[in-house]
Amino acid sequence: MKRETLVWTVLLAVAGAYLLWRTASFGGATVYVRSVDGLQTTATAWEGMAGIARPSISRTVGVWMAAIFTLCIMSFAYKDNPFYKFAEAVVVGVSAAYWMVVGFWTTLIPNLFGKLFPTWINAWAIPDLSSVHDDNWFFYFIPLVLGVMLLWRLAPKGAWIARWPLAFIIGTTAGIRLVGYIHADFLSQIRNSIKSVAVLQAGAEPTSAAAVLAGLDPWQSAKNLLLIAGVLACLVYFFFSVEHKGLAGKVSKVGIWYLMITFGAAFGYTVMGRIALLAFRLEFLFDDWLWLLDPRGSRPPDWTGWW
Amino acid sequence: MLKFFENLDRRWIFLMMLLAVAIPILCQWRFPETPTPLVRDTFHAVDDLPEGSDILLAWDYDPASEGELGPMATAFARHCCEKKHKMYFIALWPVGPQLIDDTINRVIKSDFPHLVEGEDYCNLGFKPGNEGVIKVIVTDLRQLYTTDHRGTNIDKIPMCRDKRSVRDFDLIVEVSAGYAGLKEWVQYAATPYPEDVKIIGGCTGVTAPQLYPYIPEQLPGLLGAIKGAAEYEKLVLDKYGGEEEGKYQEGLRRMGPQLVAHLLMIALIVAGNVIFFAGRRREKQR
Numbered sequence: 001m002k003r004e005t006l007v008w009t010v011l012l013a014v015a016g017a018y019l020l021w022r023t024a025s026f027g028g029a030t031v032y033v034r035s036v037d038g039l040q041t042t043a044t045a046w047e048g049m050a051g052i053a054r055p056s057i058s059r060t061v062g063v064w065m066a067a068i069f070t071l072c073i074m075s076f077a078y079k080d081n082p083f084y085k086f087a088e089a090v091v092v093g094v095s096a097a098y099w100m101v102v103g104f105w106t107t108l109i110p111n112l113f114g115k116l117f118p119t120w121i122n123a124w125a126i127p128d129l130s131s132v133h134d135d136n137w138f139f140y141f142i143p144l145v146l147g148v149m150l151l152w153r154l155a156p157k158g159a160w161i162a163r164w165p166l167a168f169i170i171g172t173t174a175g176i177r178l179v180g181y182i183h184a185d186f187l188s189q190i191r192n193s194i195k196s197v198a199v200l201q202a203g204a205e206p207t208s209a210a211a212v213l214a215g216l217d218p219w220q221s222a223k224n225l226l227l228i229a230g231v232l233a234c235l236v237y238f239f240f241s242v243e244h245k246g247l248a249g250k251v252s253k254v255g256i257w258y259l260m261i262t263f264g265a266a267f268g269y270t271v272m273g274r275i276a277l278l279a280f281r282l283e284f285l286f287d288d289w290l291w292l293l294d295p296r297g298s299r300p301p302d303w304t305g306w307w
Numbered sequence: 308m309l310k311f312f313e314n315l316d317r318r319w320i321f322l323m324m325l326l327a328v329a330i331p332i333l334c335q336w337r338f339p340e341t342p343t344p345l346v347r348d349t350f351h352a353v354d355d356l357p358e359g360s361d362i363l364l365a366w367d368y369d370p371a372s373e374g375e376l377g378p379m380a381t382a383f384a385r386h387c388c389e390k391k392h393k394m395y396f397i398a399l400w401p402v403g404p405q406l407i408d409d410t411i412n413r414v415i416k417s418d419f420p421h422l423v424e425g426e427d428y429c430n431l432g433f434k435p436g437n438e439g440v441i442k443v444i445v446t447d448l449r450q451l452y453t454t455d456h457r458g459t460n461i462d463k464i465p466m467c468r469d470k471r472s473v474r475d476f477d478l479i480v481e482v483s484a485g486y487a488g489l490k491e492w493v494q495y496a497a498t499p500y501p502e503d504v505k506i507i508g509g510c511t512g513v514t515a516p517q518l519y520p521y522i523p524e525q526l527p528g529l530l531g532a533i534k535g536a537a538e539y540e541k542l543v544l545d546k547y548g549g550e551e552e553g554k555y556q557e558g559l560r561r562m563g564p565q566l567v568a569h570l571l572m573i574a575l576i577v578a579g580n581v582i583f584f585a586g587r588r589r590e591k592q593r
Contacts, residue, residue, distance in 0.1 A: 037424075041412045077321045102401045107435050110453055128460040129453060176442060180494035184525065188498055192524050266516040269532060271572055272565060273375055273512030276533040278328050279564040280374025286332060293333060295560055296553030 019290075026303050028291045029067070031059035044298035067289040070281050112147075115140040193231050195224035230258045309589070312582045320575065327571040328564040336563035342538040349528030349535075350542045352478060352507045353383070358391045360477040361470070365492065366410070368484035369402045372511050378558035379509035379536035380406070380482045382543050384414040385555060387480075389547045393466055394428040395476070397452070399440055399487045404432045404456045413554060425464045432456025437487035441495040445473045445504070474503040481508035489518055493525050501525075509535055537562045 001009075022028045032048040033040045033056040043053030072087035114121040114129050115137055122131035146165040153162035200206060204215025236248060237255030244252045286292040294304040342350070353362070364383065368376045387394050394415075396407040407430045415422050422428055431452050434440045443450050448470055454460055461467045473479065473496055483489035489508045497506045507528030510518055515531040522529060530539050536558035549555050 036412075036416050036420075041416060078318060099401060102433065103435060106401075106433055111451065114453070126454060126458045128458050128463065130460070176438060180438065180491070180498075184494040184498035184521075188525060189520055192520070262516065266513075269512035269515045271512075271569070272532050272534060275328060275565055275568045276512070276561055277372070277374040278324075278568075279332060279561045280377075282329050282332050282564075283560075286329075293335060295335060295556075297551070298553075 022290065026291060027055075029060055029063045029289050030055050031063055031288075032056065033059060044296075045300065045303065046298065049300070063288055067285055070285060074281070112140060112143060116144065193228065195228060197221055197225045197228065199224060229254070234258050309582065309585055312578075313586055323571060323575075324568060327568045331563040331567045332560075335560070336567075337559060338562055338566055340537050340541045340559060340562065342542050345522065345529060345531075346535055346538040346542065348523070349507050349509075349530055350386070350539060352505070352528045353386050353390065353392070353480070354546070356390065356392065356477055360390075360392045361395065361466075361475065362387050362392045363395045363397065363473065363476040363479045364407075365397050365399065365479065365481045365483075366403045366407050367399045367488040368406065368482055368511075369400050370406070372484035373406070374561070375511050375533050375536070376482050376484060376509060377406075378533065378561070379530050379539060380410055381414055381554060381557065382536060382539045383480050383482065383509070384410045385418070385547075385549075386539075386543050388415060388419045388422065389543070395466070395470070396428070396430045398433045399435075399437060399491075400484070401433050401435070404430060407432075407456075418552075425459075426466055429464050429466060430456045431461075431467075438491040438495050441473075441487070441491055445496045445500065448472050448475075474500055477505075479504065479506045479508075481506060483508055483510045483514065485511065485514055488514070489526070489529075490514070493518075493521050497521075497525050509539075533558055533561050533565065 019028075030045070030048075032043040032045055032053040034043040034047060034053040035041075040056070042059070047053040048055065069087045069090070072083040075081055076084040109121060109125050110129060114126065115134060118129065118133055118137075119131050122129050146168060149161050150165040151162075153159045198212055199217045199220040200212065200215045201217045204211070206212045206215070233251050233255035235255075237244075237252040237259065239248075239252075242248050283295075287294060287296075291299065291304050294301075356362075364387070366380060368380075384394065396410075398404055398407060411428065411430065415428055432455060434451050436443075436451075440451055444452065449461060452461055455464060455467075469475070479492065479496065481489045481492050483492075489506070489510050492506050492508070496504045506526060508526070509530035510532070512532035515529070518526060518529055530536055538558075540556055540558045544550060544555065553560075
C-alpha cells in the first residue's frame with residue numbers, strides 16, 4: 001500500500017470512528033420537525049424535548065447526505081478523486097431532472113396546455129386553473145407548433161426544421177436585450193454621468209463666484225469630479241482611432257489606473273463571496289451535522305461540543 | 308528558503324484558508340459593524356414606507372449562493388414582517404420557491420405566526436423566461452401568474468385581487484445571485500418606469516461591481532454580498548431587537564471568518580510579490 005493511501009485510510013477510519021461515537025452518544029445531526037398548518041417544518045431540539053416536535057428520519061438522512069456530499073466536493077481541493085466525480089455526477093443528474101420536472105409543471109401545463117385545453121387541465125392537473133378559454137386562446141397554437149419544431153432535431157430526418165424556432169428565439173432575445181441595454185446601460189448611464197463638479201451645500205445660493213466657493217460641498221464636488229475624470233479617462237483608453245501618445249497617452253494611462261482599481265475591487269468582492277460560501281458550508285458541518293457549536297441556541301448546551 | 312516558497316504546494320494555501328475560516332467559526336469571533344450610507348438607504352426604503360405597504364420580494368438565487376444571500380433574504384423578510392408590510396414572493400430561478408418556503412418557515416411561521424397566508428403573504432412561485440417574465444409582468448401580472456406555487460387561482464388569493472402589474476407594488480426587493488436577477492429588474496422594470504417602480508436589493512460579491520453604476524438613480528439601495536447583509540442585520544437588530552435569535556445574525560457571524568481570511572489573503576498577496584521580486588533579483592544577479 002502506498003504511503004499516501006495508508007495515511008488517508010487511517011485518517012478516514014479515525015474520523016469515521018469519531019462520527020459513530022458522537023452519533024451514538026448525542027444523536028448528532030438529528031433533525032426535529034413539528035406540524036404547522038398540516039405541513040412539517042423544522043423545529044429545535046428544545047421543542048423535541050418538550051414533546052412539541054419529533055425526530056425526522058428522512059431529514060436527518062438528508063443532513064448526513066448533505067454533509068458527505070460537501071466533503072466529497074471539498075476533497076477536490078486536495079486532488080481529483082472518485083468521491084468528487086461521484087458527487088459532481090449526482091449534481092448534474094439531479095439538476096437536469098429537476099429542470100425538466102419544473103419546466104413541465106410551471107410552463108407547459110399552466111402556460112400552454114392550460115390555455116389550449118383548460119377544461120382538461122382543470123380536471124386532470126390544476127383544479128384551480130380557469131376551465132374556460134381566454135380571448136384569442138388559439139394564438140397559443142403558435143408556441144405549441146414552434147415547440148414541436150424545436151424537438152424535431154431529435155428525429156433522424158429533418159433536423160433543419162429546428163432552426164426556425166431557434167431563429168425565432170435568437171431574434172426575440174436579441175431584440176429584448178438590445179432595448180434593455182440601450183435604455184438602462186447606455187442612455188441612462190450617460191445621463192447619470194452628467195454631474196455638477198461644483199455641488200453647493202443645502203441653502204447656498206450661487207449668486208456670485210465668491211458665494212459658490214463659500215457654499216461649495218467639497219466632498220460631493222470631489223466625488224463628482226473623480227467620477228467624470230474616470231469616465232473620460234476610460235473612454236480615451238478604449239478610443240483606438242488615435243495613437244496613445246502625448247496627452248492621449250497620459251489620459252489613457254489614468255484610464256488604466258481606473259480600470260485596475262475596478263478589477264481589484266471586483267476581485268475583492270469575489271474573494272468575499274467565496275469566503276462567505278466556505279464559511280456557510282463549514283457552519284453547516286460544525287453546527288447542523290457535528291453539533292460542535294450552536295449559534296442559534298437550538299439545542300441544550302450539554303449536547304454541543306467536541307466530546 | 309526562497310526556493311521552498313517558490314515551489315510551495317498550493318494545497319498548503321488551501322489548508323491555511325480552511326483554518327482561517329474554520330477557527331473564527333469554532334471560536335465564534337464577532338466584530339462590530341458600522342452600516343454604510345448605501346445600506347442605510349436600503350434599510351430606509353423598507354422602513355420609511357407606511358405600514359401595510361405592498362412589497363414584491365423576488366428571491367432569484369439558489370442553494371449555491373445561500374451562504375451569501377440567505378442572511379439578507381432573512382433580514383429583508385423579517386424587516387417586512389416587523390413593518391407589517393404585505394409580502395408577495397416570486398422567483399425567476401427554479402429553486403426559488405423552495406428558498407421562499409424556507410424563508411416563510413424560518414421567519415414568518417416561526418416568529419410571526421399571526422400572519423395569514425393569502426392575506427399577509429403569498430408565494431407566487433417560479434416562472435421561467437428570465438427577463439421575458441419581467442418584461443411581461445411589468446405591464447400584466449396575470450398573463451404569467453395565474454396561480455400561486457401550490458396551484459391556487461390568483462383571484463382566490465385576497466391580497467392579489469387588485470394587483471394587475473408590477474407597477475402596483477410600493478417597492479420591489481430583489482435578492483439576486485446573477486442572471487436573471489437585479490440587473491434585469493433594473494433594465495426592464497426600474498429604468499422604463501422610473502416613476503412607478505422602485506427597486507432595492509442585495510447581490511453576491513461577484514455581481515456587485517456590475518450593479519454599482521446604477522446607484523442611486525436606477526437603484527436606490529443595494530446590499531453588496533455578506534458585508535451588506537451584516538450591516539443590514541445590524542440596522543434591523545438595532546431598531547427591532549432580537550439579539551437572542553441566532554438566525555437573524557448569520558451575516559454578522561460570517562464577518563468574523565471574513566476578517567481573518569482577508570488578512571490571510573493580503574498576507575499571501577504581499578508574500579507572493581516579495582517572493583516573486585526576490586526571485587527575479589536573484590536571477591538578474593546570476
